[in-house]
Amino acid sequence: MTLRFLSPWWLLLSMPHFFSLHAQPFHTNARIEDRAFDQVVRKYLQFTVPVIDVDSLYRLMHSNVEDIYILDARAKEEYEVSRIPHAQYIGYPRIDEDVLSHIPKDSKIIVYCSIGYRSEKIGEQLCQMGYRRVYNLYGSIFEWVNRGYPVVDSRGDTVRRVHTYNRKWSRWVLNTAYEKVY
Numbered sequence: 001m002t003l004r005f006l007s008p009w010w011l012l013l014s015m016p017h018f019f020s021l022h023a024q025p026f027h028t029n030a031r032i033e034d035r036a037f038d039q040v041v042r043k044y045l046q047f048t049v050p051v052i053d054v055d056s057l058y059r060l061m062h063s064n065v066e067d068i069y070i071l072d073a074r075a076k077e078e079y080e081v082s083r084i085p086h087a088q089y090i091g092y093p094r095i096d097e098d099v100l101s102h103i104p105k106d107s108k109i110i111v112y113c114s115i116g117y118r119s120e121k122i123g124e125q126l127c128q129m130g131y132r133r134v135y136n137l138y139g140s141i142f143e144w145v146n147r148g149y150p151v152v153d154s155r156g157d158t159v160r161r162v163h164t165y166n167r168k169w170s171r172w173v174l175n176t177a178y179e180k181v182y
Contacts, residue, residue, distance in 0.1 A: 030138040033146065037172050041115050041139055049111075049123035051138040054147055057110055061086070067107040071099070073122040074113045074141075078163035081181050082151035084112065084144055092118045095125055105130050112137035112144070114165045115172065146175045 030053040032038035045051075052060075060068055071090035072079050079089045088099050092113065103109065109131055111119040119136050126134045137144070145151060145162050153159045161179045164170035170180040 032139045032143050034172075034174055037139070037142070037146075037174070040172065041143075044115060044117040045120055045136070047120075049120050049127065049134055049136045051116070052110060052135040053138050054144050054149065057084075057137060057144075058147075058149055060108075060110075065108070067104070069103050069107055069109045071109060071111045071119075071122070072113070072141075073111050073119040074163070074165075078114070078165065080154055081163040082141075082153055082159050082161050084141060085150060085152050085156075087112070090122055092122055095122060100126075100129070103131075106132055108133045108135070110135050110137055112140040114140055114163075114169060115142055116140045142169075142172050145173060145178045148175060148177070151178075 030051050032041060057070075061070075070084055070087040072083050072087045073090050073092045075092065076089065079087075083089075090096055090099050090111065109123075109126060111123045111126070111134065113119040113122075116136050116138060119140060123134045123136050139146070141151070141162060142164075150158045151160075151162060153161075160177055161181050162173055164173050164180045164182045166182050170182055173180050
């Protein structure tokens with residue numbers, strides 16, 4: 001068998017294909033139902049971490065996928081009011097590395113915060129640490145409750161409260177079935 005070296009032209013022609021398979025997306029097809037809220041979220045995100053919409057996460061949580069980790073990148077006070085079921089506190093702006101000690105680098109990790117800004121920053125850090133399947137929850141916990149999906153308290157009981165960071169941001173929790181805490 002003879003080895004044949006490929007011409008530099010082949011290498012140049014294959015580069016766009018390589019980058020299209022491995023590049024991070026700079027835009028998303030994910031949408032938030034409320035157009036004004038969607039515009040706010042798009043304004044704050046840079047799309048440096050791939051996004052997943054809340055409906056897809058909900059379906060994933062109710063499938064047989066076992067290597068999925070949901071990480072909450074809000075302040076501890078926000079996390080203690082309510083969180084997405086099975087979420088673990090990861091912190092912001094510093095990552096709680098004890099949480100990462102049991103998460104394999106090839107696991108699917110979904111990070112969320114209030115709207116997606118802080119979780120994008122934590123997602124970037126996770127990618128830099130070698131985690132390969134990191135996703136930012138588009139619209140984060142605000143869109144999660146806007147769609148009526150459940151949140152739980154520290155005991156795991158379903159609650160109808162969500163921490164909205166502050167009064168200004170509370171306007172984006174549109175589902176009136178949820179009490180806004182700030």
